[in-house]
Amino acid sequence: MSSGHHSVPAPVGKLLARLPAYPGSALFAVGLNLALAQHLPADTLQMLEGRVLRIQAPDAGIAFDFIWRKQKFLPVAPGGDAALTIAANLHDFYLLIQRKEDPDTLFFSRRLAMEGDTELGLLVKNTLDALDMSLFAPSQFLPGNVFGRLFPQTRSRSQAA
Numbered sequence: 426m427s428s429g430h431h432s433v434p435a436p437v438g439k440l441l442a443r444l445p446a447y448p449g450s451a452l453f454a455v456g457l458n459l460a461l462a463q464h465l466p467a468d469t470l471q472m473l474e475g476r477v478l479r480i481q482a483p484d485a486g487i488a489f490d491f492i493w494r495k496q497k498f499l500p501v502a503p504g505g506d507a508a509l510t511i512a513a514n515l516h517d518f519y520l521l522i523q524r525k526e527d528p529d530t531l532f533f534s535r536r537l538a539m540e541g542d543t544e545l546g547l548l549v550k551n552t553l554d555a556l557d558m559s560l561f562a563p564s565q566f567l568p569g570n571v572f573g574r575l576f577p578q579t580r581s582r583s584q585a586a
Contacts, residue, residue: 431516432484439486450500453480453489457498461556469552470496472545479507482515509541509549528554 465473473493481488490501513521517536520526528550531537539546 431514433482433515437485443486447500447502449487450489450491450503454491454498454500457491462497464556465552469548472548476508476542476545477501477505478549479510480518481510481512482518483512484514484516487515507541509539509545511537511539511546511549513537 470493475492475494477490477492479488479490488503490503490505490507491498492501493499513531513536517526517531521528521531521537528537532539539550
């Protein structure tokens with residue numbers, strides 16, 4: 426059994442790390458536009474305007490860079506500076522989306538990291554906390570239960586106790 430910290434299996438991570446970053450960022454931006462853009466408050470969008478954000482899953486070897494510009498999320502070529510980087514294992518992002526873990530718990534247990542503009546990071550965190558996370562349920566976008574097959578045990582520590 427594991428200690429509660431799930432990572433993408435190494436062979437899967439190696440495969441994902443070989444994929445070019447930009448098409449992934451483009452798909453991620455499309456997903457954000459479909460699932461998130463219309464639910465964000467105007468003041469949040471104003472703070473995001475022109476700021477490069479990066480979502481990174483080190484265990485999967487992937488990072489998605491994107492920007493809010495001209496009323497939509499757009500992909501950004503990798504390698505530049507990001508105003509804010511949010512990093513966690515893919516499984517921890519999955520737990521966040523499912524509301525089985527909260528960002529503060531993951532942050533204080535060092536399973537979620539934010540680097541860059543702390544004011545922007547707090548705004549993003551508070552905005553996401555206020556949203557109905559079922560908007561991001563992988564089942565809404567992916568055929569079958571892809572995450573369920575990758576991570577068969579997705580119980581949080583509080584559920585396991």
